[in-house]
Amino acid sequence: MSEQLSDEADEHRGGFPVWTASTAGPDFGRFVEAMRTLQDLAVSADAPDDVFALAADQAEKLNELLAPYKAAEGKAPAGRAIELPGRGSLLMLPWRIEKFDAEGVRSRGVFRRYHLGGNGAAHGGVLPLLFDDLFGMIVHAAGRPISRTAYLHVNYRKVTPLEVPLVIEGAVDHVEGRKTFIKARLTDESGTLLADGDALMVQLLPGQP
Numbered sequence: 045m046s047e048q049l050s051d052e053a054d055e056h057r058g059g060f061p062v063w064t065a066s067t068a069g070p071d072f073g074r075f076v077e078a079m080r081t082l083q084d085l086a087v088s089a090d091a092p093d094d095v096f097a098l099a100a101d102q103a104e105k106l107n108e109l110l111a112p113y114k115a116a117e118g119k120a121p122a123g124r125a126i127e128l129p130g131r132g133s134l135l136m137l138p139w140r141i142e143k144f145d146a147e148g149v150r151s152r153g154v155f156r157r158y159h160l161g162g163n164g165a166a167h168g169g170v171l172p173l174l175f176d177d178l179f180g181m182i183v184h185a186a187g188r189p190i191s192r193t194a195y196l197h198v199n200y201r202k203v204t205p206l207e208v209p210l211v212i213e214g215a216v217d218h219v220e221g222r223k224t225f226i227k228a229r230l231t232d233e234s235g236t237l238l239a240d241g242d243a244l245m246v247q248l249l250p251g252q253p
């Protein structure tokens with residue numbers, strides 16, 4: 045990430061660094077998808093111990109392969125590969141953005157086995173992650189200065205299923221000075237409301253992390 049911030053940029057970015065999109069090659073996307081499947085299997089496999097021993101050997105080898113390439117924040121393609129689900133970050137939900145403009149942001153995807161909470165439903169903790177990431181994008185798409193979430197409220201209206209195509213959409217509700225108030229809804233493809241949320245994003249002051 046670039047550390048070269050002009051005074052003018054600082055007014056709109058607080059102490060936030062400048063980000064650039066990743067130019068990762070095609071195999072990065074394949075790697076991320078394989079890792080997502082591995083996450084699904086890591087939380088669902090019921091294998092004999094000798095199979096887990098082999099899996100551990102291979103996972104340790106993979107760690108050895110990648111460890112020399114560990115980079116500072118903003119350098120790795122994860123999180124910056126905007127063409128990939130979840131921007132290529134395993135932390136993010138593997139959803140794809142289909143609308144991104146000043147009127148709002150919409151993305152689609154599924155919760156996978158990795159996101160299981162209990163009795164077939166998505167874990168309650170992953171919904172705020174989905175909403176918070178969307179809220180950050182909404183602020184950016186609306187052309188608001190870089191802001192951080194001051195609060196985030198999620199109403200769980202129905203249990204959220206796994207492996208079912210879902211859509212989340214939200215927009216700026218209103219702005220008061222440094223404060224951007226945002227609302228969003230998570231539905232299934234027939235429009236059934238699963239959760240809705242709202243947040244306050246506060247514009248960073250110059251130098252604020």
Ligand SMILES: CCCCCCCCCC(=O)SCCNC(=O)CCNC(=O)[C@H](O)C(C)(C)COP(=O)(O)OP(=O)(O)OC[C@H]1O[C@@H](n2cnc3c(N)ncnc32)[C@H](O)[C@@H]1OP(=O)(O)O
Nearest residue numbers: 063180181184190191192193194195223244246247248249
């Ligand atoms: C391409 C790049 C895209 C980048 C997107 C970046 C997205 C990043 C998203 C996140 O960072 S999420 C991470 C989780 N959030 C945090 O870690 C934020 C931690 N908290 C803070 O950093 C500060 O509390 C914060 C910057 C949010 C506000 O601190 P300030 O000292 O600058 O503001 P202040 O406390 O004076 O509050 C400013 C206004 O907001 C109001 N406010 C602040 N927190 C509030 C709250 N929790 N509830 C209600 N109102 C709140 C506060 O009352 C006040 O209202 P008024 O101006 O009307 O007086």
